[in-house]
Structures are given as structure tokens and as C-alpha cells.
Amino acid sequence: MKTQTNFLSKTADDKTIVWFENSNEYIILENTTADILKRLSKGISVNEIAEALSKKLSVPKEKAIDFILDLEKRVYEPKNNKLEEIINDYRDIEIPKVFEFTKYYKINNLIFKVSFLSEKELSLVHPKFSHLVIDNSDKFDVEFDVFINNKFIFLFVDQKIIGAWNNKNIHYFQGKFSMLLIQKIHQKEEDEWMGVFHASAVSNEKKSILFLGDSGNGKSTSLALLQANGFTCLADDFVPMDVEKREVYSFPSAISIKKNSLETLLPIYPELETSAEYNFKRLNKIVRYLKPNNKNYFSHLPCNELVFIKYEKNSDLICTKISKVDAFQQLVPDSWLSPKKENAQIFLDWFDSLTCYQLTYSNNKEMIQTVSKIFNNEL
Structure with missing residues (x-):
């Protein structure tokens, strides 16, 4: 029974x-x-x-x-959820004596020292955070070491091993790196986070809205347009939400701009003309990174709306409320959600309180006006 x-x-x-x-x-x-x-x-x-x-x-x-x-x-029945095991026992693996690259990133009042064994490791992390780089510092608060050994990428924090991932699971390594960053920035352990969403978060300094949609639909481009029109970029691609306040917390990565968005954004952000271009073959995309306009990486704001956004050439602007079921089926697959039962209940309660929209547009000005109306509860 x-x-x-x-x-x-x-x-x-x-x-x-x-x-x-x-x-x-x-x-x-x-x-x-x-x-x-x-x-x-x-x-x-x-x-x-x-x-x-x-x-x-x-x-x-x-x-x-x-x-x-x-x-x-x-x-x-308990689910057998064993992760792929590393064949060798790496508990005694040693951190390399020499790293080709060492970067210092300042986020709020914290300095992170991150050492990368080679350009390969550097390319997996640095581009998103290059706008946070400071000159070499004798003092730092947290130390990360990133290196590849025997086809596995290793992550150490303050000389302690966090994990190792094979080539197929690089995105899990990147997610773990980002999760450790927010834990340090906001002083919250992993079980104090409700979830992390693959979305773009924009704010009006009073509350936030999450933009979601498939890759190429225009989340980041819309975010870049909005931050040029009085709104603040709270987070892009990696959007954390906590358990205690049920609020979206800032994340300091740059906004990823795809090549096909340059024509739209270059008149607004001329610095993109000379910014470095990165070709992510695994993801089949070429991107440049745009510095977010957020000045306060301590910030956290409530979120009451989800907007599933899509840029569609020559489309009239269409903004309609969508069902919770449709929204849920789009939100959850790309999200990390806490496995803790209490946190899962909080997530369900938070989701139940949301208003969800589908926004399709081709005219940037109309999109910005519509988002303003959502912020002001005018729709």
C-alpha cells in the first residue's frame, strides 16, 4: 500500500x-x-x-x-539516473603546474581568478565574460582552474575538484561553471535556486520579463533592442531564479548576437563592427558578444510574465495570451529545475501565477512599444 x-x-x-x-x-x-x-x-x-x-x-x-x-x-520505482562514469579514477588528478591563460574577472566586489590550460579551454568560457576582465591582480576571492586531460574537461574551484565532462557534455560543464558563478556572486548554494532558464531576462528596474523561444527566434536581438531603449539586461541565455524570493537574479554574461542580426544592431551598437567573432561549430552558429548595460550584478527582481518571442519577416505584430500548458511545454525542456521537492512545489506555484504571451513581430518599434505595455499591465 x-x-x-x-x-x-x-x-x-x-x-x-x-x-x-x-x-x-x-x-x-x-x-x-x-x-x-x-x-x-x-x-x-x-x-x-x-x-x-x-x-x-x-x-x-x-x-x-x-x-x-x-x-x-x-x-x-527509483529511476536509474547514473551519469556516464569516467573510466579512470580521477580523484587524485593533479592541477597542471602551468596554464597558458590566466584571466581576472571582477563582478561586483568579487575578483575571480580563472586559469585555462590552453586556447581550447579559454574558448569555452572567456568570450561571454571578457567585458569583466581586469588587470592581473595579486588578490582574488575565488580561484577556478579549467583544463582538459585525457579528453575530459576538468573544473576545480579553490583547489577542489568539481567535476569532469567528456566532449559530448561540454554544455554541462559550461552550465556548472555558470552555476558556481551565481552561487559565489549571490551567496546562495545550489539548493537555494529554484531553476535556471534558457531565456533572456529584461527589466524596467521594478520587475522583469522572460523572453523565450527556439534558437534563432530573436530572444537576444530583442533584448539588445530593448536595452538600447531604456530597459536593462538582467541576464541572457542563463537566467537564474531563487527559491526564497522567487525572483530573477542578474547574471553577468554578455549578450550573444548572431551574424544575421548585425544589420539591425550595428547602427545602434557600432562596437559590434570590430568585436571578435566566434564560430561554434557544435551549435552551428556564429556569434559576437555585446556588453550588457546592467551596472548592478547584485540585482534581483520579480517576474510575472513569460513572452515567447519570434521575429518573422514582414509579419504584422501579433501579441496574444497563450495557455499555461503550451507555455509549460516550451519552458521546461530547456530549463534546469531543482530536484528538491520543496523547490519543485515553489516552481509549480510560481508558474501558476504567471501570464504567458506569444509575441510575433517584424517591426522593432512596435515590439518595444508592446513590451512596454506588458510591463505596465496595459495588455
Whole structure:
């Protein structure tokens, strides 16, 4: 008999969003299916639930039992979630004696010393943070070491190993690097973060809005246009939100500008003409980096709206509210969400409070005016 609740649920539109504790997985269920989970968690027998389900849906009881048992297995059996193991035991690996590059980044009142073994390691981190570089410093607050050994990239912080990732998982290394940065900047441990979203966050100094959408839809370009028109770039690509305040926190990386956006942005940001260009073959994109206009990397602001934005040539401006279910299905797959049960409940409650929009545009001025209206609750 199951009496422990291994999942959380929240109604959205005519569906139910369910979070499974054993896998940290969110799925959208029909309300009938979600109701079965709730009854199982109360200790009601499979036989009793199947009998009621059989009558309700006019299906054979045996078929209902099979469905319930399969659902029960998914919820209550621990998921084998082992990460790919490193073949060798690297616990005793030594940090290299010599690094080709050492950079010092100043963020707020903190100085980060980051050493990169070669140009390869440098290229994975430095471009996004080059605007934070200061002259070599004898004093620093945090020390990062990044080096490749035996086809794995290693990350050490203050002489302690954090992890190692193979070539297929470089994005996990980059995510971990960024997560450690925000922990140090904002003095919060990993379990104090509700989640990190693959989005762009813009603010009017009172609150923030998240822009989401597939790569190439114009998130970063829209952010660059908005920061040139009185708004502030809070974060780009890596948007952290905390548990305690349920607010978006600033992240100091530069705004990534794709090649096809240069024509639009060069008249506003002439410095992009001579900025370095980076070809990320793995991601099939060429980008330059634009310094954000944020002057306060301590800042954190509430977020009440999600905007799924898309630039579409010759399109009329269309801005409509979309269903929570549609928004959820677009938000979650690219996000890191805390596996802690209390944090998962906070995420569901926060999401339930949001207003979600789909914004399609071709005219930049109309887009900026519409975003202003969203900030001012005029839509």
C-alpha cells in the first residue's frame, strides 16, 4: 500500500502538471490520470481504483489494472539516473603546474581568478565574460582552474575538484561553471535556486520579463533592442531564479548576437563592427558578444510574465495570451529545475501565477512599444 506522495501536481487549464520525485521529471497528464496518482498516494488499492476507472471509461477491468500498475511503477520505482562514469579514477588528478591563460574577472566586489590550460579551454568560457576582465591582480576571492586531460574537461574551484565532462557534455560543464558563478556572486548554494532558464531576462528596474523561444527566434536581438531603449539586461541565455524570493537574479554574461542580426544592431551598437567573432561549430552558429548595460550584478527582481518571442519577416505584430500548458511545454525542456521537492512545489506555484504571451513581430518599434505595455499591465 502506497501512502507516501512521490509526486506533486498543479492544475493548468484543463490538464494537470505532475512532477515525479524519483526522476525530477515534469509531464502533462489528463485529469483522470492525475486523479489515479492521487488515489494511489492515499493508499487506495489498485483493484478499487481499477473498478471505478473501468466503469467510468467503459474499459475492461484488466486493462485498467495494467494501466494503473504501469503508472504506479513509473512513480514509485527509483529511476536509474547514473551519469556516464569516467573510466579512470580521477580523484587524485593533479592541477597542471602551468596554464597558458590566466584571466581576472571582477563582478561586483568579487575578483575571480580563472586559469585555462590552453586556447581550447579559454574558448569555452572567456568570450561571454571578457567585458569583466581586469588587470592581473595579486588578490582574488575565488580561484577556478579549467583544463582538459585525457579528453575530459576538468573544473576545480579553490583547489577542489568539481567535476569532469567528456566532449559530448561540454554544455554541462559550461552550465556548472555558470552555476558556481551565481552561487559565489549571490551567496546562495545550489539548493537555494529554484531553476535556471534558457531565456533572456529584461527589466524596467521594478520587475522583469522572460523572453523565450527556439534558437534563432530573436530572444537576444530583442533584448539588445530593448536595452538600447531604456530597459536593462538582467541576464541572457542563463537566467537564474531563487527559491526564497522567487525572483530573477542578474547574471553577468554578455549578450550573444548572431551574424544575421548585425544589420539591425550595428547602427545602434557600432562596437559590434570590430568585436571578435566566434564560430561554434557544435551549435552551428556564429556569434559576437555585446556588453550588457546592467551596472548592478547584485540585482534581483520579480517576474510575472513569460513572452515567447519570434521575429518573422514582414509579419504584422501579433501579441496574444497563450495557455499555461503550451507555455509549460516550451519552458521546461530547456530549463534546469531543482530536484528538491520543496523547490519543485515553489516552481509549480510560481508558474501558476504567471501570464504567458506569444509575441510575433517584424517591426522593432512596435515590439518595444508592446513590451512596454506588458510591463505596465496595459495588455
